[in-house]
Amino acid sequence: MILEMKNIKKHFGDHEVLKDISFNVDKGEVVSIIGPSGSGKSTLLRCATFLETIDGGEIVYMGKHAARTNAQGQAVYVDHKELREFRGYCGLVFQQFNLFPHYDILKNLIDAPIHVQGRSKEEATATAMDLLGKMGIADRANAYPYQLSGGQQQRVAIARALAMKPQILFFDEPTSALDPELTGEVLKVIRQLADEHMTMVVVTHEMPFAKAVSNRVLFMDGGVVVEQGDPHDVFDNPQEERTKQFLRVFER
Amino acid sequence: MTFSTMFSTMAIGMLRSFGVFALTLLGSMPLGMIVALLKKSRFALVRVVVSAYISLIRGTPLMLQLLVWYFGPFYLFGMNIGSWRFPALILGFVLNYAAYFAEIYRGGIESIPVGQYEAAEVLGYNRTQTFMRIILPQVIKRIMPSVTNEVITLVKDTSLAFTLAYQEVFSLAKQISASQTSFMPFLIAGVFYFVANYLVEFVMGRIEKALDYYK
Ligand SMILES: Nc1ncnc2c1ncn2[C@@H]1O[C@H](COP(=O)(O)OP(=O)(O)OP(=O)(O)O)[C@@H](O)[C@H]1O
Ligand SMILES: [Mg+2]
Numbered sequence: 001m002i003l004e005m006k007n008i009k010k011h012f013g014d015h016e017v018l019k020d021i022s023f024n025v026d027k028g029e030v031v032s033i034i035g036p037s038g039s040g041k042s043t044l045l046r047c048a049t050f051l052e053t054i055d056g057g058e059i060v061y062m063g064k065h066a067a068r069t070n071a072q073g074q075a076v077y078v079d080h081k082e083l084r085e086f087r088g089y090c091g092l093v094f095q096q097f098n099l100f101p102h103y104d105i106l107k108n109l110i111d112a113p114i115h116v117q118g119r120s121k122e123e124a125t126a127t128a129m130d131l132l133g134k135m136g137i138a139d140r141a142n143a144y145p146y147q148l149s150g151g152q153q154q155r156v157a158i159a160r161a162l163a164m165k166p167q168i169l170f171f172d173e174p175t176s177a178l179d180p181e182l183t184g185e186v187l188k189v190i191r192q193l194a195d196e197h198m199t200m201v202v203v204t205h206e207m208p209f210a211k212a213v214s215n216r217v218l219f220m221d222g223g224v225v226v227e228q229g230d231p232h233d234v235f236d237n238p239q240e241e242r243t244k245q246f247l248r249v250f251e252r
Numbered sequence: 253m254t255f256s257t258m259f260s261t262m263a264i265g266m267l268r269s270f271g272v273f274a275l276t277l278l279g280s281m282p283l284g285m286i287v288a289l290l291k292k293s294r295f296a297l298v299r300v301v302v303s304a305y306i307s308l309i310r311g312t313p314l315m316l317q318l319l320v321w322y323f324g325p326f327y328l329f330g331m332n333i334g335s336w337r338f339p340a341l342i343l344g345f346v347l348n349y350a351a352y353f354a355e356i357y358r359g360g361i362e363s364i365p366v367g368q369y370e371a372a373e374v375l376g377y378n379r380t381q382t383f384m385r386i387i388l389p390q391v392i393k394r395i396m397p398s399v400t401n402e403v404i405t406l407v408k409d410t411s412l413a414f415t416l417a418y419q420e421v422f423s424l425a426k427q428i429s430a431s432q433t434s435f436m437p438f439l440i441a442g443v444f445y446f447v448a449n450y451l452v453e454f455v456m457g458r459i460e461k462a463l464d465y466y467k
Contacts, residue, residue: 112375
């Protein structure tokens with residue numbers, strides 16, 4: 001088991017965004033998370049990647065607790081140093097790419113491996129060029145992010161996350177900021193990673209993609225997991241009324 | 253007085269003006285960064301003090317501030333201010349410009365999208381690395397035009413040193429003009445400031461161009 005999220009609770013002010021959410025991700029598994037806007041999908045990913053702190057529940061990576069709930073019902077995290085190790089387990093691909101504009105593509109990929117993980121420049125560069133090759137953009141290694149199309153930028157962002165050699169990669173609507181004609185190239189790359197059994201959690205509105213690529217689908221609404229299971233069951237034979245309603249919007 | 257003696261007398265003033273200019277930049281540019289970071293401190297007291305300092309500096313004339321720094325120690329503590337003139341002058345300039353630079357830096361830091369911090373955090377950069385490697389380089393590019401403006405203002409503001417009877421180029425121009433009943437010293441001073449600012453624009457333009465490799 002790569003990741004266990006147990007009874008996760010998170011609120012902003014008096015708005016309960018995550019109400020007791022639990023899910024697991026096995027090694028090599030691809031989990032898609034779908035759900036209407038505001039249902040807490042991004043918040044869940046941000047909690048899993050330590051960009052937000054949970055209020056209650058447990059986060060367990062590879063059998064080790066990053067956060068647990070104490071007797072008073074409050075979430076407590078491991079200390080700063082240990083948390084860095086947990087951060088190393090997970091990568092996150094943002095909707096808006098968030099590449100570093102002042103670094104060229106290669107430097108975007110090797111800077112953190114060198115300065116955060118202490119890897120050698122030669123090794124980091126070799127790994128980076130390998131990844132860029134896989135993403136089909138090896139020839140743009142010395143370009144700057146602004147010189148790339150959105151689809152290329154997102155592929156660089158995926159490569160940047162992979163360059164850290166994470167155990168699990170999270171995607172938060174990786175194609176939502178892209179023109180429709182560019183989503184295909186990014187989805188193709190994710191599909192390719194799935195074929196290589198990269199462990200991934202993908203928040204997406206691309207239903208056909210989710211159905212084709214994932215081993216499991218989670219439908220979230222109002223801060224709870226309404227339904228989860230095999231993509232064919234969830235998409236073709238949803239049990240919950242809310243799931244049916246939500247999926248109807250995507251059919252035409 | 254011939255033109256050349258006039259010019260060579262004033263050349264000393266030009267050096268002094270340049271000295272005030274250079275020392276002010278050297279002191280206020282780093283200090284401004286410290287002030288900008290303190291203004292985002294976790295401690296409310298620090299933020300209040302820093303905000304008060306910035307609004308006090310921006311709300312009063314530099315000329316008045318210079319007088320306060322120079323005469324203040326005498327009136328407050330009876331300090332002998334015989335050799336205090338130049339330190340007071342530089343102190344006044346540095347503290348004044350640091351406040352303005354701090355506001356420029358703060359604006360620049362706040363203009364960096366939060367996604368840059370988040371990307372850095374997920375990649376495991378610590379706070380110092382995030383600031384030095386990711387945020388600061390982008391801030392510098394964004395604030396260059398404002399910094400250029402500020403530096404140009406400083407070139408002209410050095411003439412305020414005459415308030416403390418410091419013999420920089422403007423004070424000398426006034427003196428020589430009065431004693432020689434000549435307009436020439438003012439022309440020389442004018443050309444000096446103009447040329448200095450032309451150089452500033454040239455250098456800053458070069459730096460901006462060098463930072464043009466990304467958007
Ligand atoms: N930092 C924050 N402060 C306050 N409220 C927040 C914050 N982040 C998210 N929220 C709120 O939490 C709720 C869930 O937001 P979240 O971004 O997780 O939804 P989402 O499922 O990702 O939606 P979308 O599909 O639009 O991306 C929303 O109502 C949002 O306004
Ligand atoms: Mg979202």
